[in-house]
Amino acid sequence: MARLSVQHxxxxxxxxxxxxxLIFETADNFxxxxxxxxxxxxxxxxxxxxxxxxxxxxxxRLSFELAEKRLSADVVNFSSSSSSVKKGETLLDxxxxxxxxxxxxIVMRHSSPxxxxxxxxxxxxxxxxxxxxxxxxxxxxxxxxxSIREKYKSFRGLKVAIIGDILHSRVALSNIFALKKxxxxxxxxxxxxxxxxxxxxxxxxxxxxxxxxxxxxxxxNVLRIQLERQQIxxxxxxxxxxLYYGITKAMxxxxxxxxxxxxxxxxxxxxxxxxxxxxxEHSIILEQVENGVAIRMAILYLLALKKE
Amino acid sequence: MKIKDIFxxxxxTVNTAMSILxxxxxxxxxxxxxxxxxxxxxxNDEGIIExxxxxxxxxxxxxxxxxxxxxxxxxxxxxxxxxxxxxxxEDLVSGAEAAAAGGFTGVALLPNTCPCIQSKNEISYxxxxxxxxxxxxxxxxxxxxxxxxxxxxxxxxxHHAGAVAFTDGKKPVWNxxxxxxxxxxxxxxxxxxxxxxxxxxxxxxxxxxxxxxxTILGMKGMPKLAEEIMIARDLKLLEYAGGKIHFTxxxxxxxxxxxxxxxxxGLNVTCDVAAYNLHFDDSRLLKYDTNYKVDPPLREEKDLRxxxxxxxxxxxxxxxxxxxxxxxxxxxxxxxLADYGMLGLQTLFPIIVAxxxxxxxxxxxxxxxxxxxxxxxxxxTVPQIQVGARADLTLFDPSTTWTYSHELHKxxxxxxxxxxxxxxxxxxxxxxxxxxxxxx
Numbered sequence: 001m002a003r004l005s006v007q008h009x010x011x012x013x014x015x016x017x018x019x020x021x022l023i024f025e026t027a028d029n030f031x032x033x034x035x036x037x038x039x040x041x042x043x044x045x046x047x048x049x050x051x052x053x054x055x056x057x058x059x060x061r062l063s064f065e066l067a068e069k070r071l072s073a074d075v076v077n078f079s080s081s082s083s084s085v086k087k088g089e090t091l092l093d094x095x096x097x098x099x100x101x102x103x104x105x106i107v108m109r110h111s112s113p114x115x116x117x118x119x120x121x122x123x124x125x126x127x128x129x130x131x132x133x134x135x136x137x138x139x140x141x142x143x144x145x146x147s148i149r150e151k152y153k154s155f156r157g158l159k160v161a162i163i164g165d166i167l168h169s170r171v172a173l174s175n176i177f178a179l180k181k182x183x184x185x186x187x188x189x190x191x192x193x194x195x196x197x198x199x200x201x202x203x204x205x206x207x208x209x210x211x212x213x214x215x216x217x218x219x220x221n222v223l224r225i226q227l228e229r230q231q232i233x234x235x236x237x238x239x240x241x242x243l244y245y246g247i248t249k250a251m252x253x254x255x256x257x258x259x260x261x262x263x264x265x266x267x268x269x270x271x272x273x274x275x276x277x278x279x280x281e282h283s284i285i286l287e288q289v290e291n292g293v294a295i296r297m298a299i300l301y302l303l304a305l306k307k308e
Numbered sequence: 309m310k311i312k313d314i315f316x317x318x319x320x321t322v323n324t325a326m327s328i329l330x331x332x333x334x335x336x337x338x339x340x341x342x343x344x345x346x347x348x349x350x351x352n353d354e355g356i357i358e359x360x361x362x363x364x365x366x367x368x369x370x371x372x373x374x375x376x377x378x379x380x381x382x383x384x385x386x387x388x389x390x391x392x393x394x395x396x397x398e399d400l401v402s403g404a405e406a407a408a409a410g411g412f413t414g415v416a417l418l419p420n421t422c423p424c425i426q427s428k429n430e431i432s433y434x435x436x437x438x439x440x441x442x443x444x445x446x447x448x449x450x451x452x453x454x455x456x457x458x459x460x461x462x463x464x465x466x467h468h469a470g471a472v473a474f475t476d477g478k479k480p481v482w483n484x485x486x487x488x489x490x491x492x493x494x495x496x497x498x499x500x501x502x503x504x505x506x507x508x509x510x511x512x513x514x515x516x517x518x519x520x521x522x523t524i525l526g527m528k529g530m531p532k533l534a535e536e537i538m539i540a541r542d543l544k545l546l547e548y549a550g551g552k553i554h555f556t557x558x559x560x561x562x563x564x565x566x567x568x569x570x571x572x573x574g575l576n577v578t579c580d581v582a583a584y585n586l587h588f589d590d591s592r593l594l595k596y597d598t599n600y601k602v603d604p605p606l607r608e609e610k611d612l613r614x615x616x617x618x619x620x621x622x623x624x625x626x627x628x629x630x631x632x633x634x635x636x637x638x639x640x641x642x643x644x645l646a647d648y649g650m651l652g653l654q655t656l657f658p659i660i661v662a663x664x665x666x667x668x669x670x671x672x673x674x675x676x677x678x679x680x681x682x683x684x685x686x687x688x689t690v691p692q693i694q695v696g697a698r699a700d701l702t703l704f705d706p707s708t709t710w711t712y713s714h715e716l717h718k719x720x721x722x723x724x725x726x727x728x729x730x731x732x733x734x735x736x737x738x739x740x741x742x743x744x745x746x747x748x
Binding site: 013090091092110112113114115117118121132133134135136170173196197198199201202232 | 512513518519520522523524525526527528529531595596637640641642643644645
């Protein structure tokens with residue numbers, strides 16, 4: 001049985017192309033499993049997983065929890081809307097306390113870039129990064145790429161535009177790394193204030209005009225405006241943003257070509273994506289959510305294999 | 309007193325009271341007639357240089373090393389001893405021990421303590437041990453109350469109490485009006501204003517250099533522009549107000565260019581660079597090691613090259629340890645929550661050696677930046693290596709490799725990425741008048 005090259009899933013940066021393909025193949029199997037009448041397999045029966053979330057999350061936490069339960073793992077959840085540091089306990093102490101209760105894997109979301117990397121240097125449990133600040137969100141990128149693969153089969157020559165708040169987005173960075181490794185062409189597009197200055201050095205095109213980006217791409221991955229991560233003003237108003245950077249069904253219809261619309265959720269309807277576009281035949285947003293469970297099952301399963 | 313009692317490693321306040329011979333030492337001092345020559349140096353039991361020549365001599369204690377060098381005692385113009393207020397990180401005693409072990413006989417201290425160094429009382433506190441210790445402390449006074457950049461402190465009073473220059477230390481003087489008024493006010497006694505150039509708006513929430521690496525690490529960057537724009541701004545203000553300004557810890561190639569040009573225009577401007585900015589680039593952060601979280605942040609290879617050239621061409625006047633101790637609670641954290649700073653006193657020399665391997669001329673130039681350079685900037689007398697002079701010497705061996713072990717480590721804090729590493733370039737010891745510290 002093939003194995004991952006890594007002990008932890010810290011980011012797409014740390015994965016090889018073989019790793020990504022192994023995750024996809026494993027997820028194919030698990031997708032079949034979760035569409036059976038009995039959705040559960042005993043693969044992780046002796047494994048205890050803690051979902052440690054220092055930032056709010058609905059979809060990702062639920063998706064991980066379902067993936068864990070369908071693999072028959074024992075699951076505990078810890079959520080704190082603010083960093084534990086603010087309460088006087090360090091991250092390392094919090095996690096070491098959880099590990100003292102014999103937990104095998106940690107799924108962590110944290111507002112600090114590199115927090116899971118920091119943890120990986122100090123603890124022995126496997127770590128899955130469920131989003132670290134504005135850095136990476138590897139499982140999201142894997143499920144996004146998996147969803148694209150389902151529809152297009154191959155990434156060669158495929159053009160993907162990532163549109164919106166790139167500066168504060170961990171989804172954007174992980175998607176760029178994953179899509180580039182898989183061979184797709186990538187463009188980022190948004191207000192210039194929300195594009196990192198050196199983003200072009202990652203080998204992506206940079207665009208400022210959404211209509212042109214839509215004309216260029218096969219797939220548009222639309223990102224949410226991360227108001228909670230913006231400590232200062234990057235654009236004048238949501239109204240102006242939605243007028244000039246929001247995507248509507250009318251814009252998609254004007255293209256006269258097939259296009260796929262993706263969104264990592266939650267959607268701010270009427271801001272980056274109008275309702276008629278989000279719910280249109282172009283959208284694969286709910287398929288992404290379904291694939292999220294299969295991808296996370298694959299990752300947890302493959303990391304548990306590394307433990308043996 | 310037995311010799312073995314006298315030369316106890318780290319006990320830098322011990323009175324030597326005996327003659328010392330520095331055997332076959334290469335003198336590094338461009339102002340000495342013996343510059344680059346290998347000679348024997350004899351110090352008498354009063355700590356005065358008695359003989360410098362090639363003849364055989366004897367003494368109570370002989371110091372030798374495979375490639376012994378001797379220079380004027382080193383001076384660090386940017387260190388934080390965290391005292392008063394943060395004595396759990398460092399204090400005047402542990403800081404002085406680290407300085408002596410690192411080869412320094414003089415250290416100028418930042419005012420960012422608690423309370424800040426902002427009245428003659430604090431100035432006196434820092435100097436209280438000077439008359440009976442090897443390492444001499446030179447205090448900086450804050451420019452503004454609590455270094456907040458708002459209300460001016462009593463700088464004349466602090467000057468008379470012994471402040472050698474004025475600075476808000478780790479914080480920039482961001483208010484243009486305060487900067488102009490300070491430049492004007494200090495002219496009464498030709499006082500020096502030291503500014504850390506940083507536009508706080510451009511660096512807001514930044515934790516590292518803005519670059520390709522900050523992009524892939526998902527961290528908010530601090531653009532070099534923030535430093536450069538303040539240097540450009542301050543140079544215009546200097547042109548207007550007169551006086552003199554020193555930029556501390558410049559870190560970018562463009563900053564070097566701006567200062568080079570201002571010098572040519574005849575402006576009274578000097579600058580220094582932190583040793584870590586000369587040696588490490590921002591790829592060191594790829595593993596989120598908080599020991600590399602420093603301010604100004606580690607830049608890029610092209611900046612390191614420009615800073616090196618700036619030193620060799622005398623645009624940069626001094627190299628500083630920028631010794632900022634941080635305890636484990638401030639560093640063993642998520643990267644963006646960790647505090648800034650790296651220890652530097654005990655590792656400055658190995659960093660210099662790494663920049664000048666097999667380059668004796670380069671080494672002499674770099675050493676000048678920790679001997680004559682900082683003292684000239686601050687208007688302090690530069691000690692001499694000549695017969696009859698009071699000893700103020702640093703002994704070092706650029707060829708010897710040593711391990712920066714926890715046993716040899718002197719600071720109360722441990723925030724150095726070099727701790728535990730094998731380093732080339734060893735400080736053999738320091739001697740100032742009757743005090744000595746020999747690293748055995």
